[in-house]
Amino acid sequence: MINTPDIKIGIVGVSRDCFPRELTQRRMKQVVEECRRLKLPIEPCSVVIETEKDSMAAAKEMVKKGVDAVAVYLGNFGPEGPLTIFAEKLGKPFMLCAAAEESKDTLVEGRGDAYCGMLNASLNCGLRNLRPYIPAVPVGSPSQVAHMILGFLSIARVVVGIKNLKAFTFGPRPQDFYACNAPIKPLYNLGIEVMENSELDMLMLFKSVAGRTKEIKAIAKDMAAELGAGNKYPAKLVELAQFELALMTFFENNLGSRQFGVFANKCWPAFEQGFGFVPCYVNSRLTGRGIPVACEVDIYGAVSEYMCQLASVSPVTLLDINNTVPADLPIDDLCGVERRDLFMGFHCGNTPSCCLCEGCGMKYQLIMHRLMESGKKPNITCGTLEGTLRPGPTTIFRLQGTADCRLCSYVAEGAIMDADPASFGGIGIFGIKEMARFYRHIMLEKQFPHHSAVAFEHVGRILFDATRLLGVEDVSTPRTRGNLYPGENPFGV
Known part of the structure; x- marks a missing residue:
């Protein structure tokens, strides 16, 4: 990669x-x-x-x-x-x-x-x-x-x-999205360089490459080949290709003192009005090649994705720890976990196509469409890559800078179920042993945000040791039943 x-x-x-x-x-x-x-x-x-x-x-x-x-x-x-x-x-x-x-x-x-x-x-x-x-x-x-x-x-x-990474951001965060706050001092402590830019900078960058039509057409052709029958909105490809060219040009020109880079970019709500599409599919393509792009200006999410990529040497994604799994949704094989330990990982459409099942395609963002284009045909909300996550082993991981500028982390291994999630977006059903307790006593108790990086294989050992070697003392993992978390009520288990 x-x-x-x-x-x-x-x-x-x-x-x-x-x-x-x-x-x-x-x-x-x-x-x-x-x-x-x-x-x-x-x-x-x-x-x-x-x-x-x-x-x-x-x-x-x-x-x-x-x-x-x-x-x-x-x-x-x-x-x-x-x-x-x-x-x-x-x-x-x-x-x-x-x-x-x-x-x-x-x-x-x-x-x-x-x-x-x-x-x-x-x-x-x-x-x-x-x-x-x-x-x-x-x-x-x-x-x-x-x-x-x-x-x-x-x-x-x-x-x-x-230690050779640069995080590029185009922000600020969406309104009322404090979960994606990113204290910079802990990033510097890790050796990461940060280059912050505005959404207006991104728009100017997008416009600046408009004349490079030959390159844009080549990228659009490559997009069409990747999407195949899933190319539901072919008229959007030229704009998306222009955006991809803009991001790649910026990446190549701004690494500066660093060898590697990631993006954490704003993607709603003004983006759609300014650019005329959603950027998810482009984000998925860059991530699939080895340049993670985190949604919603989530710098620590982008860094977490990159660490998963480095551990697995394979494409990864960033998902919301999103929703519970209804009891009537059929799953033939629970992979050794209880139903209470299932959840759905979801995002609008930023997961690389190689990490999705056959039949994925470019669609429109349903939630944004309800808000921005209600009663109209999808237009500015087109550009998601949607489908069911590829079943198999998985690792979820998050490195986070806390409000008081400490670093903490979690890592857990499990499986993505071979089951239809019966919903929209890039989505899959996750099963992690003792996830219900881990969710309550680590994710909630330690105030982790809703985004988690996802690797499509078991790389917990590598991430645990690497995170510790980077100087992060607080690395949480799921505990077996009977092994209580600090503060867990022994009478309520």
């Missing part, structure tokens, strides 16, 4: 001077061989870190090799000071991992004590205010360590993407 970092991982072996350096060298060579069997883009460092001087040399080599993240490998006990000096100097995401002992026959001359060394390495990271990624079981065989590094690759992709 475009707008997504390709991650190159370095690996640096460390050795304490009272242990044989050769032990780390031999063990790291085996790890590198296992990484290459997994086709990991691994760059071994020729320097084994024993001293502070080695730390500087290793950092210099890793920078020269262009690594984006690094695995610090304790082949034996390891030198806690030099290894953290290296991590501090390098300034990139890093993980700590270590070698397990190989055999009862090597526990005298060949024992490495890396299990012990990990404790001191972790402690020294704290002394230097460094935050390493430490796997759930960080000490293992060469094959096990290689799989740890494989897992770290996805986590590093999220972190690197976020």
Whole structure:
């Protein structure tokens, strides 16, 4: 996908001077061989870190090799000071991992004590205010360590993407839509740059590309091919294509100091009167290519979408946690959840076509049509992409800046049901175990807004670890029955 970092991982072996350096060298060579069997883009460092001087040399080599993240490998006990000096100097995401002992026959001359060394390495990271990624079981065989590094690759992709991200906004938010407020300080704390623009800027941008008719026609042709039989309003394609060209031109010209970008754009109510359409279909196309576009100027929604994209390396969407599922709506397979834990995720029409079932199409926004064109044929409210969400595994995720400028987050895994939601928009039925309690004691209790980013696979592990690695301490997940949330009434369960 475009707008997504390709991650190159370095690996640096460390050795304490009272242990044989050769032990780390031999063990790291085996790890590198296992990484290459997994086709990991691994760059071994020729320097084994024993001293502070080695730390500087290793950092210099890793920078020269262009690594984006690094695995610090304790082949034996390891030198806690030099290894953290290296991590501090390098300034990139890093993980700590270590070698397990190989055999009862090597526990005298060949024992490495890396299990012990990990404790001191972790402690020294704290002394230097460094935050390493430490796997759930960080000490293992060469094959096990290689799989740890494989897992770290996805986590590093999220972190690197976020720290090189720019959020473009065209606002302000719709009236009485405080839910999409976006304190900027927490975004800066994450390393995200923000470029705020007005809806008038967007209109001027749209008009500025009107003369590029050849490009507009090519985009409109591509839209028609994508929609196929779902092209219900073909007369709208030229305007929508012009809008897509405007957004892409702005994106390419304004990344500035950053490599990646997302949009959080206003889409109602004045937009329709000014532009003559709704932007949902264009939003879906950009998101499908790798540039998430959040509705209603929801900056944290756009960032959340991007994190889901980085975790899954696949198109994602942003949906309202929208409505309950009527008891008489038939669902053949509840995927192991109770009906009380079902809900519908909905939005007007911003979900990429590849994330919808066959038969999706471009339609009009029903709610806006009632308000803006009541009794008339749809015109300015045309431009949604509507259909049923693709059934299968899913992850919902939200990163949010609170009113007092703290960062908090939630992540939950579940399934999108293979069932007809019998409604309009881009919509699907979600089932997440213990969602009813999670909704009450996390989403409501912690005052999360109504938008949630949605990935179309299970990426909870990656998002949880990446969010923590970014420094977010408050990451909520669903709790099993009997495991009460703070403040949950034990007499009311």
